[in-house]
Amino acid sequence: MPESPLAAVHQRLGARLTDFAGWQMPLSFTGTPDEHTTVREQVGLFDLCHMGRLRLTGSDAQSLLEYVTPADIAGLAQHHCRYTVVLQADGGIIDDIIVTRMPDSVFLLCVNASNRQAVIQHLHEHRGERTVEIVDISDSVSQIAIQGPASTGLIRSLLGEPFPEFMAVATGSFNEVPLIVSRTGYSGELGVELFVPTTVVVPLWEALLLDAVPCGLGARDTLRLEMGYPLYGHELTREVTPVEAGLSWSVDWDRGGYLGHDVLHRHRDTPTSRLVGFVLTGPGIPRAGCDVLIGGQVVGEVTSGNMGLSVGRGVGMAYLPISHSKAGTELTIDVRGRHLTAWVTRPPFYLRGTVRDATPTP
Amino acid sequence: MSGVGERRFSRDHEWARLDGDRILVGISDYAQDAVGDVVFVDLPAVGVQVKAGEAVAEVESTKTVSSVMSPLAGTVQAINESLGGAPEQINADPYGAGWMFALAVDGSAQRTELAGLMDEATYLAYVDELAT
Numbered sequence: 001m002p003e004s005p006l007a008a009v010h011q012r013l014g015a016r017l018t019d020f021a022g023w024q025m026p027l028s029f030t031g032t033p034d035e036h037t038t039v040r041e042q043v044g045l046f047d048l049c050h051m052g053r054l055r056l057t058g059s060d061a062q063s064l065l066e067y068v069t070p071a072d073i074a075g076l077a078q079h080h081c082r083y084t085v086v087l088q089a090d091g092g093i094i095d096d097i098i099v100t101r102m103p104d105s106v107f108l109l110c111v112n113a114s115n116r117q118a119v120i121q122h123l124h125e126h127r128g129e130r131t132v133e134i135v136d137i138s139d140s141v142s143q144i145a146i147q148g149p150a151s152t153g154l155i156r157s158l159l160g161e162p163f164p165e166f167m168a169v170a171t172g173s174f175n176e177v178p179l180i181v182s183r184t185g186y187s188g189e190l191g192v193e194l195f196v197p198t199t200v201v202v203p204l205w206e207a208l209l210l211d212a213v214p215c216g217l218g219a220r221d222t223l224r225l226e227m228g229y230p231l232y233g234h235e236l237t238r239e240v241t242p243v244e245a246g247l248s249w250s251v252d253w254d255r256g257g258y259l260g261h262d263v264l265h266r267h268r269d270t271p272t273s274r275l276v277g278f279v280l281t282g283p284g285i286p287r288a289g290c291d292v293l294i295g296g297q298v299v300g301e302v303t304s305g306n307m308g309l310s311v312g313r314g315v316g317m318a319y320l321p322i323s324h325s326k327a328g329t330e331l332t333i334d335v336r337g338r339h340l341t342a343w344v345t346r347p348p349f350y351l352r353g354t355v356r357d358a359t360p361t362p
Numbered sequence: 363m364s365g366v367g368e369r370r371f372s373r374d375h376e377w378a379r380l381d382g383d384r385i386l387v388g389i390s391d392y393a394q395d396a397v398g399d400v401v402f403v404d405l406p407a408v409g410v411q412v413k414a415g416e417a418v419a420e421v422e423s424t425k426t427v428s429s430v431m432s433p434l435a436g437t438v439q440a441i442n443e444s445l446g447g448a449p450e451q452i453n454a455d456p457y458g459a460g461w462m463f464a465l466a467v468d469g470s471a472q473r474t475e476l477a478g479l480m481d482e483a484t485y486l487a488y489v490d491e492l493a494t
Contacts, residue, residue, distance in 0.1 A: 016398075031399040032424040033450070218398075218424055283446075285402050285422050306424055307401040314402075336427075 004049040005142055005201050010214075018217060021114035023050040025217055032218035036309045039187050039223055040350075043148035044215035045208050048193065049201070052116030053138045054109040056123075060130035061107050065099060068126055068259060070242065072252035076101045081167045081184055084250055085242045086111075086119055091260030091267070092238035093245065095119050096230065098184055100169055108180070108195070110143070112232045126259070142201035146212060147191035147223075149354045154211050155181065155192060163359045164192070174204050186220060188227035188353030225315060226308050227355075228277050228347020234288060234304045235275055235317055243267035244319065246275045274325040275303070277347040280314035280333065284340045291334040292318045299324055302333065308349050314340070315349045369457060370476055371485035372433035374415070377457065378476060384439050384464040385476065389421065389430060391456050392489045398423035400452045405441040405463055412438060412465070414475055419462055421452060434475045436465035 003024045004010070010017070010026045018027035026047060028035060038044045056064065065073045071084035078101050086094040095115035100108040111119045116138065123134050146155060152163050159172035164183040172181040172194075180195040196204055221231070230236050236245055243251070243264055251264060280286065286305030291298045305316030316333070324331075329344040367380030375393035379386050394400065402422040412418045412432040419430035441463045445451060452460040465472075480488060 027425070028399070031453075033399050033401060222424055283402065284404075285427070287427065307422070309401065309424070 002050075004047050005198050006047045006049065006205050009202060009205060010047070013214060015214070015216065020217055021050060021112070023113055025050055026214070028216040028218045029214045032216070032222060033309050035213065035215035035219035036222050038213045039148045039189055039215060039219060040310050041149065043146060043150040043154055043191075043212045044187075044219065045205070045212045046145040046147065046215050046220055047205070048143040048145055049198075050113040051138075051143055052109075052111040052113060052119065052136070053141050053143060053195065054111060054120065054123075055135045055137050056107040056109065056132055057105065057135070058130070058132040059105060060132045061105055064123060064127055064130050064132050065107060066255075066258060068122060069097075069099070070251040070258050070260065070264060071099070072255070073099065073101075075252075078103055079164075079169050081169060081182060082250075083167075085236070085247060086122060087242070087258065087260035087264075088122070088238060089259050091241035091243075091263030093232075093236045093240060093242060094122055094238060096232055096236055096247075098182075100180075100182060102169075110184075110193075114233060140198055142196050142198045143193060144196065144201065144205060144208070145185055145187075145191060145193045146208065147185045147187040147215075148189050148212075149357075151189075151191045151212075152359075154208070157211075158207060165359055166356050174200060174207070179204075185355065186229060187223040188229075188348060188350060188355050189223075190354040190357050222306055222309050225304055225306055225317075226310055226348065226350035227353060228317065228349060230275070230317070231304060240273075240275075240319070241267050243271065244273050244275060271322045273319050274322050275317055276320050276325045276344045277315065277317050277349060278331055278333070278342040279308070279311070279345045279349060281341045281343065283314075284333075284335055284338065285314045286316040286333045286335060286340070286342070290316075290336075292320065293332040293334060293339070294324050294329070305333075310350045310352075314342075316342075317347075320344070367476075369482055370433075370479035371482065371488075372431065372479055373488070374431045374433070376431060376433045378433045378465075378479060379457075380467070380476070381464070383467050385434060385436065385467060385472075386461045386464050387433060388456055388461040389452065390485070390489075393428070394421075394453050394456045394460070397421050397428050397452075398425045400449045403445045403449045403452065403462065405445070406438045408438050408441060410438050412436060421449075430462060432465070433479055434465060434472055436468055436472055438463050439466040440464040
């Protein structure tokens with residue numbers, strides 16, 4: 001099983017490990033609730049080496065990305081990032097990714113660990129006659145996230161760099177080795193993801209550990225759920241389109257020429273199903289796979305659910321018929337035979353996230 | 363049957379201990395570690411009759427949910443209300459503040475059941491075996 005270059009450090013810190021997309025990664029260090037709260041209030045570190053990192057170069061790299069995603073890639077400025085989805089011809093989602101435009105027609109793609117090969121294969125399948133090179137740099141480049149309202153000071157002191165604006169990147173350095181500081185994340189808090197040569201990831205992580213708390217994939221999941229961020233394999237699959245998944249905001253509706261275009265427009269004009277968030281009205285925890293009922297009829301299934309650790313209530317997401325997807329609709333969640341009441345709510349469930357806060361002045 | 367007894371353990375990783383006129387029940391240190399960080403506890407209603415081995419409560423972590431089986435038959439006399447606001451006591455102090463419910467002491471059959479549970483040394487050996 002592949003493991004992170006930071007595996008030995010995690011072991012030394014006594015991490016509890018989990019198998020995620022074929023990788024052995026930390027589930028937690030001191031405990032998921034503690035780590036979750038640390039990221040909401042201070043600053044936490046995440047090892048994201050399991051994620052896939054691809055570099056697209058060549059004069060037609062933009063054209064290929066415009067064909068396999070519905071996003072406005074032409075309008076993506078240099079050193080800026082865009083969240084989008086890789087689509088198959090029927091509009092189903094192959095992966096959700098972040099595309100960053102670097103200088104000289106270079107694009108950096110961050111893809112899910114579980115979909116790394118599928119995305120690479122899809123890009124090759126649809127490249128046609130385009131002049132584009134697709135390089136998997138996942139092994140030579142490592143990825144760490146620093147997330148939390150106190151991350152700015154830490155990043156400035158260690159990397160000596162201006163803190164990038166939301167969804168933009170800057171170049172930093174550590175021990176005179178250049179690295180990419182990307183104002184992206186999955187926690188809902190102010191923070192960055194670092195793309196660093198694997199040769200320096202261990203000393204960088206050790207230096208960050210002096211001022212920040214290591215966090216595992218358990219906290220990463222509870223943090224993203226409270227923000228209503230989708231997770232591939234749960235909310236996002238090849239069976240749903242980005243319109244159904246509530247990602248219409250990420251689609252460039254003014255252009256065509258991408259896989260799934262007609263299906264996306266049809267789903268926008270005559271929607272039948274929609275991903276919604278819900279909050280339990282009383283005690284209990286909804287879990288992925290629980291049935292969702294309205295008037296005694298099963299109308300959907302929970303895709304993700306857990307205790308909202310900062311919200312103090314059970315929260316979750318589910319696909320519902322469009323007729324029952326309005327905020328305020330009362331739902332019943334069947335949690336192992338117990339019928340718990342919930343309300344459809346527009347995420348985020350946690351409203352005080354600092355993710356979009358203006359870059360503070362030093 | 364009175365006074366404070368020694369903790370005894372079921373094969374399902376619950377413990378039971380005589381405490382005056384009641385028997386306190388909780389989950390073992392091994393069980394709390396396996397469940398992970400407990401964020402929600404569902405306890406039985408006071409007054410219900412439970413059977414030995416019956417699933418009567420649930421502990422939920424951010425990762426998973428586990429059933430808690432009553433190690434003994436009896437009537438639920440009290441539940442640990444403080445777990446509602448502080449379920450993490452199950453992780454921090456599984457044999458003390460993390461107790462879950464209390465059964466009323468009700469006679470010789472129950473005493474035989476309690477004596478039939480594992481003592482701590484036997485239970486620890488049992489857990490060691492599971493780990494290998």
